[in-house]
Amino acid sequence: MYPGSIPSCASSTLLSLRMPHTLRLLFIGRKLMQIHPDHRHEAAPHLVMLSVLGLIALIFALAPAPGVALHANTYTWQHTALEAISISIAAVIFAVGWSAPRDHVPRIATLVASAFLGTALLDFSHTMTFQGMPGSFSNGNPENTVAFWLAARSLGALALLVVALSPWSNKPFSHRYLTLALILAGVALVHAIVIYRPEWLPTLFSQEHGLTPFKRNYEYGLIGLYLTAGILLLRHLRQARTFSAMSFIAAALTFALSELFFTLYASYSDIYHLTGHIYKVIAYLFLFRAIFLETIKAPYQKLQRSQVQLQHTLDNLSTMVTEKEHQDALIRKLSLAIEQSPNPVLITDRAGNIEYVNQAFTDSSGYESSEIIGRNPRFMQSGQTPRSTYESMWNKLQRGEAWQGEVVNRTKQGAHYHERVLIYPIKNAFGEITSYLSHKEDISEQKAAAERIRQLSQFDELTGLANQASLRAMLRHAIDLASHHNDALALMSINLDNFRLINESLGHNVGDLVLKSTADRLNRLLSHKDTLARVSGDHFVIIFPGLDQGAATLKALEILQTMQTPLDFQGHSAITTVSIGIALFPDDGKTADVMLACSEAAMYHTKNEGRNSYRFFTPGLQKSSSRMLELGVALKHAIPQQQLRLVYQPQIDLGSGRVIGAEALVRWRHPELGEIGPAEFIPIAEQYGLIVELGEWIMQTALKQAAEWQKNGFDDLVIAINLSASQFNQPQLAETILEIVHEIDARPQQLELELTEAVAMRNPVAAGKIMDSLSNVGFRLSIDDFGTGYSSLSYLKRFNIHKLKIDRSFINDLNQNINDQAIVTAIIQMAHSLGMSTLAEGVETPEQLAVLRAKGCDAVQGYLFSKPLSPTDFEAFARANLDACQETEHG
Numbered sequence: 001m002y003p004g005s006i007p008s009c010a011s012s013t014l015l016s017l018r019m020p021h022t023l024r025l026l027f028i029g030r031k032l033m034q035i036h037p038d039h040r041h042e043a044a045p046h047l048v049m050l051s052v053l054g055l056i057a058l059i060f061a062l063a064p065a066p067g068v069a070l071h072a073n074t075y076t077w078q079h080t081a082l083e084a085i086s087i088s089i090a091a092v093i094f095a096v097g098w099s100a101p102r103d104h105v106p107r108i109a110t111l112v113a114s115a116f117l118g119t120a121l122l123d124f125s126h127t128m129t130f131q132g133m134p135g136s137f138s139n140g141n142p143e144n145t146v147a148f149w150l151a152a153r154s155l156g157a158l159a160l161l162v163v164a165l166s167p168w169s170n171k172p173f174s175h176r177y178l179t180l181a182l183i184l185a186g187v188a189l190v191h192a193i194v195i196y197r198p199e200w201l202p203t204l205f206s207q208e209h210g211l212t213p214f215k216r217n218y219e220y221g222l223i224g225l226y227l228t229a230g231i232l233l234l235r236h237l238r239q240a241r242t243f244s245a246m247s248f249i250a251a252a253l254t255f256a257l258s259e260l261f262f263t264l265y266a267s268y269s270d271i272y273h274l275t276g277h278i279y280k281v282i283a284y285l286f287l288f289r290a291i292f293l294e295t296i297k298a299p300y301q302k303l304q305r306s307q308v309q310l311q312h313t314l315d316n317l318s319t320m321v322t323e324k325e326h327q328d329a330l331i332r333k334l335s336l337a338i339e340q341s342p343n344p345v346l347i348t349d350r351a352g353n354i355e356y357v358n359q360a361f362t363d364s365s366g367y368e369s370s371e372i373i374g375r376n377p378r379f380m381q382s383g384q385t386p387r388s389t390y391e392s393m394w395n396k397l398q399r400g401e402a403w404q405g406e407v408v409n410r411t412k413q414g415a416h417y418h419e420r421v422l423i424y425p426i427k428n429a430f431g432e433i434t435s436y437l438s439h440k441e442d443i444s445e446q447k448a449a450a451e452r453i454r455q456l457s458q459f460d461e462l463t464g465l466a467n468q469a470s471l472r473a474m475l476r477h478a479i480d481l482a483s484h485h486n487d488a489l490a491l492m493s494i495n496l497d498n499f500r501l502i503n504e505s506l507g508h509n510v511g512d513l514v515l516k517s518t519a520d521r522l523n524r525l526l527s528h529k530d531t532l533a534r535v536s537g538d539h540f541v542i543i544f545p546g547l548d549q550g551a552a553t554l555k556a557l558e559i560l561q562t563m564q565t566p567l568d569f570q571g572h573s574a575i576t577t578v579s580i581g582i583a584l585f586p587d588d589g590k591t592a593d594v595m596l597a598c599s600e601a602a603m604y605h606t607k608n609e610g611r612n613s614y615r616f617f618t619p620g621l622q623k624s625s626s627r628m629l630e631l632g633v634a635l636k637h638a639i640p641q642q643q644l645r646l647v648y649q650p651q652i653d654l655g656s657g658r659v660i661g662a663e664a665l666v667r668w669r670h671p672e673l674g675e676i677g678p679a680e681f682i683p684i685a686e687q688y689g690l691i692v693e694l695g696e697w698i699m700q701t702a703l704k705q706a707a708e709w710q711k712n713g714f715d716d717l718v719i720a721i722n723l724s725a726s727q728f729n730q731p732q733l734a735e736t737i738l739e740i741v742h743e744i745d746a747r748p749q750q751l752e753l754e755l756t757e758a759v760a761m762r763n764p765v766a767a768g769k770i771m772d773s774l775s776n777v778g779f780r781l782s783i784d785d786f787g788t789g790y791s792s793l794s795y796l797k798r799f800n801i802h803k804l805k806i807d808r809s810f811i812n813d814l815n816q817n818i819n820d821q822a823i824v825t826a827i828i829q830m831a832h833s834l835g836m837s838t839l840a841e842g843v844e845t846p847e848q849l850a851v852l853r854a855k856g857c858d859a860v861q862g863y864l865f866s867k868p869l870s871p872t873d874f875e876a877f878a879r880a881n882l883d884a885c886q887e888t889e890h891g
Contacts, residue, residue, distance in 0.1 A: 035237045037398065037433065039246060043237075046246040050253055053279065057257045060275065061264065076130065082277040083127040089284040090120035097291045098176075108163045108243065109291055110176045115159030116287065118183040122152035125191060144194050146204040150218055151190045153259065155183070157225040160252050164232035168243055219263050226256035247290035254283035344419075344440040347426075350433055352376050364442055366412030382416045384408040393423065397436060400425055406443070417444045460534045462512060463519040471533035471541055475592040478531070478543050482585055489585035490547035492556065493599040494522070496538035497577045497611040506574070514567065514576055521562055525555070541599070549584060549616070554683050556580050556614035564612075579606040580614035588617045632688045634670055635681055639697050644668050646701050647868035648719070650877060651839060651861045654853055658885050659878045661718035661752065663861060664702040665868050666694070686724060695727045699740055699751070705871050706750045714878060720752040722784060725759045729766075734773040748778030754805065756784050768798055775800035782839070786827060797834055804831045806857070808842025815847035825855050832856065 035043065097113025126148035129141065193200055204215045230252035236245040261276030338345050344361035348354050353376055357369050365372075365380065372379075385407045396403040402424035408416055423438045458470035466474065475491070482489040496518065503511040515538065522532050522540060531543040547555065563578050581603025589595040598617040606615045638644050648662035668676045685691040702719045709717055730736065741748055753774060760767050760783060771781055782803035783796075806827055810820045824840070831838045840852050843862030852860060866877055 036239055037400070039237050042244065042246050046250045050250055053254060053257055053282070056275075057260060057279075060261070060272065078274065079130060079277065080127055082274075082281055083123055083130075085281050086277075086284050087120045087123050087127070089281070089288050090116040090123065093284070093288050093291050094120065096288075096295055098180075108166055108168060109295060111166070111179065112159060112163060112287065112291065114176065114180040114183050115155055117180070118187045119152045119156050119159075121184075121187050122148050122155065122190065125194075126152060141198075143198060143201070143204055146215060147194045147198075147201055148190070150204075150215070150222075151187075151194075153222050153255075155186075156255065157222055157229065160229040160248065160255070161225055161232070163248060164229045164252075168236060168239075216263055219259050223256045223259045223263075226252045226259065230256070244290040247286050251283045251286035251290070254279055254286060258283060344442075346377065346438040346440065348377065348436045348438070350435060352378075352436070355435065361440070364411070364417070364440070365409070371412075380409045382408045382410040384416065397423060397425055400427070400433060417442055418447045419443065463516055463534050465519055465540075466531060466533035468533070468535040471531070471535060471543075472592050472596075474531050474533075475543055475595065478545050479585060479590065479592060479595070482545065483590070487546055488548040490544040490549075490552040490555075491583045491585070491595045491599045492542045492544065492552070492559075492614075493581040493583075493596070493603040494540040494542065494559065494578050495603055495607070497579055497607070499538040499576070502574060502576070514574065517567055518563070518576060518578075522559065525558055525562060541596070550680060551683060552582050552584065552616075553614075556582060560612065560614065577612035579603055579611045581606055581617070582614060583617045631673070631676065631681060632684050634673065635668075635685055635688065635690055635694075638668055638670070639693065643670055644694075644697065645870075646698065646705070647870060648705075648874040649861050649868040650866045650874065650881075651718075651720070651859055652865050652881075653859050654857060656885060657881075657888075659881045660716065660859060661720060662874060663720040663754075663868075664698060664705075666698055682724075686726060689726075691724045691726045692730065695721075695724055696736075696740070699737065700744065703741060703744045703746045703751060707744055707746045708871075709875060709878075710746075710750070712875065714875070717878070718750055718752050718780065720754050720782065722754045722756075723759070725756075728755060728759055728770060733770055734777050734779070737774070737779065738777050749780065752780040752782055752803070754782050754784040760799065768800075771800045775802075801834075801836055803837045803839055806838060806840045808862075811840055811842045811844075811848055811852075811862075814851050815845070821851060821855070824852070824857070828856050 094113045094117040097109040098117075126145055129145045129148060131142065131145070202214045203212050230249050233245055233249045233252060236243075258276050258279035261272045261279060264272045339358045341358055342360055344364050345356075345358040346354060346361055347356040353374055354372050357372060362368055367380075389405055389407060393403045393405065402422065404420075404422045406418060406420050408418055410416055420441045420443050421438060422440075423436055425433045426435045426437055428434050458467060459465065460467045478489055481487070496514070499511065499514070502514055515534070518538075518540065519532070519534065522542065526532060526542070529545050533541045533543075535541050544552065544555065559578065559580065563576060566575050581599045581601065583589060583595050583598035583602060585595060588598040602615045602617045606613050609615070645667050646664050647667055648664055650659050651661040651663065652658070653660045666678055666682075668678070668681055670676060682691070685694050699721055702721055706717065706719050727733070737751070737753075738748065741751065755767075755771075760771075775781055780802045781800060782805055783799075783801055784805045785807040786804045804827060806824055810823050810827075812820075814820050814824060828838050837858040839859040839861065840848075840857050841861055843849055843852065843860045843864045845864060848862075849860065849864060869877060
């Protein structure tokens with residue numbers, strides 16, 4: 001290559017292209033890819049060589065320029081010698097690759113051989129036009145020297161890039177003569193242009209400035225091509241070895257390093273220029289190794305091994321017969337031992353397909369051997385084993401190492417069971433992995449026992465409540481859910497007032513009874529979503545998912561009122577008041593520790609201010625809770641001032657498509673406070689003892705509306721009304737409602753009374769008697785929000801229930817969630833088997849409707865059909881529905 005000079009700043013610009021990045025790419029590629037075992041024996045020495053070359057290049061790149069140049073005449077013969085070596089190696093590459101048997105080596109060998117014949121010719125012309133050489137056809141023109149150099153390097157880079165992108169198959173290369181001819185024609189064209197039409201080429205060298213920017217940028221482009229080829233070649237390391245991929249990768253990266261030196265030199269005879277040519281010779285040697293190894297050495301070694309093995313077989317034929325009989329007997333013994341092993345044993349081939357299982361395996365899995373031979377064990381995966389476990393397992397096995405761990409598999413019957421597994425590779429005489437053997441041990445009972453121990457360690461021994469350790473775990477989980485769903489969450493710290501006096505005056509036995517009674521009282525105030533824990537002594541904590549500030553205020557008042565009821569036990573009577581501290585997520589804290597600290601601080605603040613009360617963590621929240629008091633006072637005037645109204649959501653029969661009824665829903669518009677949602681004022685009505693009055697108003701208003709619709713031709717419409725717990729527990733409930741019905745001149749059959757599952761199951765025996773009394777006088781009964789509580793089927797079948805309403809929480813993801821579909825199917829089938837009908841709430845999409853129809857649901861309501869409507873709008877909706885159904889029936 002002919003001399004030139006580059007600016008000193010170019011050295012710093014090129015730092016991003018130096019060897020550390022090349023090595024890092026290679027090491028990252030090796031780490032990220034699964035290198036096939038066939039390549040590992042030659043990967044290590046190549047990586048060592050590349051590391052050494054890269055380190056040398058790094059030293060040259062970072063060290064100051066030596067500023068020492070060789071004498072021109074001395075460097076000329078050194079340059080010529082290095083180029084002669086390169087040309088000779090390239091010629092040998094062509095000779096070996098071209099003459100190799102076409103059906104024993106990949107076609108890429110022929111491609112490389114043809115390309116580097118052209119490279120050898122271009123290198124020869126580059127050498128002959130170098131300064132100081134006889135100017136046979138260019139008179140030592142540096143432009144020609146650089147042009148031949150770049151042409152030779154471009155041909156080599158493109159050849160390696162094509163090799164990286166081509167499939168490596170042993171299919172004969174049918175167009176090799178055409179390829180060779182095209183390459184030689186291209187070489188001839190380059191010579192013609194360089195010698196006879198040099199004006200067609202860009203300026204590569206000037207006597208004043210040396211090498212031009214175009215030439216340097218072209219060198220950078222060559223570096224990029226070589227690096228790209230090297231990176232693309234990495235993918236061949238994933239596959240079984242068909243050629244020496246590591247040698248090609250090493251050649252590509254070494255060529256890139258060689259070009260790097262030709263961007264650093266300041267004089268054609270300096271050390272950078274000379275080192276670049278040495279690196280080029282090394283790259284040629286890597287290529288020669290790849291071609292020679294695969295076309296000559298490997299076949300010869302294979303033949304030599306075959307001859308040795310054949311001779312060994314002939315020499316020991318008589319001995320082998322005896323040894324075979326002995327081995328057969330040993331194999332039979334080992335086979336019986338494995339077959340009769342009490343632990344499951346499984347053998348797979350190298351790809352993981354099952355080749356053998358013993359009897360213990362079939363007993364534990366439920367599969368017969370004929371059902372699983374040839375299949376991959378992944379079909380038994382339960383989905384409960386982390387993906388990282390399997391990745392770790394295969395990483396070890398493919399390195400030839402044993403793996404031991406635990407997995408959760410699934411039997412043929414669908415049951416999950418835990419296994420402790422030991423898997424190790426089986427290798428042949430040449431050290432090649434041929435199969436994998438797996439020993440298994442069913443540890444399901446051990447896991448169950450450990451889980452029982454863990455459960456015991458998570459609960460308080462005296463009260464049976466969650467202890468402090470489990471509370472923190474559950475609080476972290478509740479916070480994660482609230483954060484994910486952007487929901488509210490309240491945390492209450494509750495401490496008994498003056499509990500020490502009870503212990504000191506009445507004894508610790510009575511104190512324990514007080515703690516148990518407190519736990520029972522608090523539990524009765526909670527829903528299934530809430531969590532109560534005893535963290536220490538007389539300190540309780542409750543997690544309330546979904547409770548905002550207002551709801552938390554009402555719940556705290558309810559707790560205070562309940563706790564003021566005297567306790568009577570063992571001849572003693574005691575009143576145990578409590579102090580409550582409340583923290584809200586996320587305003588007061590976003591972690592379990594912070595939330596607990598905030599609620600405890602608020603609780604101690606309550607004690608300091610006189611006990612038997614509650615406080616929020618921040619004064620601002622404490623002040624805003626006054627809205628609850630304001631709403632409680634306003635609600636007392638809402639009925640007489642006609643601020644309440646009812647809206648009706650249609651209920652559709654899936655069989656006929658007709659409107660069969662409506663659910664009555666109450667709404668409140670205050671003249672000053674505006675629209676107030678039922679989720680906010682219904683709890684206030686319960687807390688302030690207004691729920692019974694509100695319920696009677698709803699019942700009277702709905703029955704009047706039903707009577708009016710009956711006069712307008714809608715005889716069969718049924719209006720569903722929710723009964724609160726307070727209403728349901730009223731004495732003489734059936735007589736009270738029947739009196740309202742007669743007063744309005746309506747029929748009991750026009751009213752459907754809805755009970756929540758929690759209300760019905762709070763006292764099942766008493767609830768059953770009330771339901772019987774209501775049903776006996778003609779009212780229809782339904783269980784609302786079914787599936788969200790904890791129903792006892794033994795009581796459910798005794799209840800005089802006409803309908804089960806499926807809660808909307810099971811409908812939201814019905815068309816996507818298999819678990820929701822299973823629950824809905826179970827509810828529908830159970831209801832039908834007990835003689836009940838079913839209605840699904842919250843149906844909003846045609847897909848949900850299609851699933852419900854397929855499952856046999858009887859009726860639905862939701863926004864898919866209509867939102868809650870005013871009485872006038874509902875009547876118009878029902879009439880349009882009736883007309884459409886009659887038209888369909890007669891059409």
